[in-house]
Amino acid sequence: MKTYVWWGAAAVFAAASVALVATAKAPGAQCGDGFFPVGHRCCAAVSGDGKACGPARSCPAPLVFESGLCVAPDAVVEIPETKITVGPSDWEADGVVRARELHVMPFAIDAFEITEGRIHPDRAGEDPARAASAISRDEVVVFCKEHGGRLPTEDEWIAAASGATATRYPWGDTGAVCRRAAWGLQSGPCAHGAKGPDTVGAHSGDTARGVHDLAGNVAEWVQTPGPKGVVLGGSWATKLAAELRVWSRAYVDPAAHDPTVGGRCVYDRPR
Numbered sequence: 001m002k003t004y005v006w007w008g009a010a011a012v013f014a015a016a017s018v019a020l021v022a023t024a025k026a027p028g029a030q031c032g033d034g035f036f037p038v039g040h041r042c043c044a045a046v047s048g049d050g051k052a053c054g055p056a057r058s059c060p061a062p063l064v065f066e067s068g069l070c071v072a073p074d075a076v077v078e079i080p081e082t083k084i085t086v087g088p089s090d091w092e093a094d095g096v097v098r099a100r101e102l103h104v105m106p107f108a109i110d111a112f113e114i115t116e117g118r119i120h121p122d123r124a125g126e127d128p129a130r131a132a133s134a135i136s137r138d139e140v141v142v143f144c145k146e147h148g149g150r151l152p153t154e155d156e157w158i159a160a161a162s163g164a165t166a167t168r169y170p171w172g173d174t175g176a177v178c179r180r181a182a183w184g185l186q187s188g189p190c191a192h193g194a195k196g197p198d199t200v201g202a203h204s205g206d207t208a209r210g211v212h213d214l215a216g217n218v219a220e221w222v223q224t225p226g227p228k229g230v231v232l233g234g235s236w237a238t239k240l241a242a243e244l245r246v247w248s249r250a251y252v253d254p255a256a257h258d259p260t261v262g263g264r265c266v267y268d269r270p271r
Helices: 011-021 138-148 154-162
Strands: 003-005 036-039 041-043 065-067 067-070 077-078 082-086 099-105 107-110 217-222 229-233 250-252 266-268
Touching: 077 154, 082 154, 099 154, 107 154, 154 217, 154 229
Parallel strands: none
Antiparallel strands: 003 250, 036 041, 065 067, 077 107, 082 099, 107 266, 217 229, 229 250
């Protein structure tokens, strides 16, 4: 069970923002260059019947071709020491929330969310670049440790998502539209019928430094003190654009295998 906390966006504004970014019944996924829309999915290649993602002969960037399949490269993005003010600071925040100061030291973060091909290679089939979901916080912790990393702190995740200028969304301050992130895919506004996340890197809403899917696709676990689990970034099932903002968090049972939740790792750097 998720509880969302919006730092500064009133529900009435969030509902209005959805009306602005998409029609009530969108035809299907809106994909980045080189990807093929198949219903609610964005595929690097399409199956013979045209109804699902399938094997490939080549792959659109940022994916790479391996053994007849498109996979996410094992790439990280360096994040420098960051000092920013995060949270709404305009009329949306009036009477709702105060902005806060954030300071993190240098670290590196995975360019892509954990994929099925990395965490479940035995069952990824012909879709290894799909974001892994329904993984508990401890499962992500173990995965990251095995790969020399750890969970990001909440401030590290926000620093990676908002950059040096503290943008509202990972791609900047302009609104959330369907081509920029995998969101609203279950019951609109971007598509209908999704039962899980999309292909990583298949949308255009990257950060300026090249981190993919920090908004939408799967919500991502972060380190937090206490028994509550916190995820950031919204997911493929998110309906409201306000939940994609870099400071918007949701509470999830850390032991839950929630189909909207996945993760990515960070790596310590010398200080």
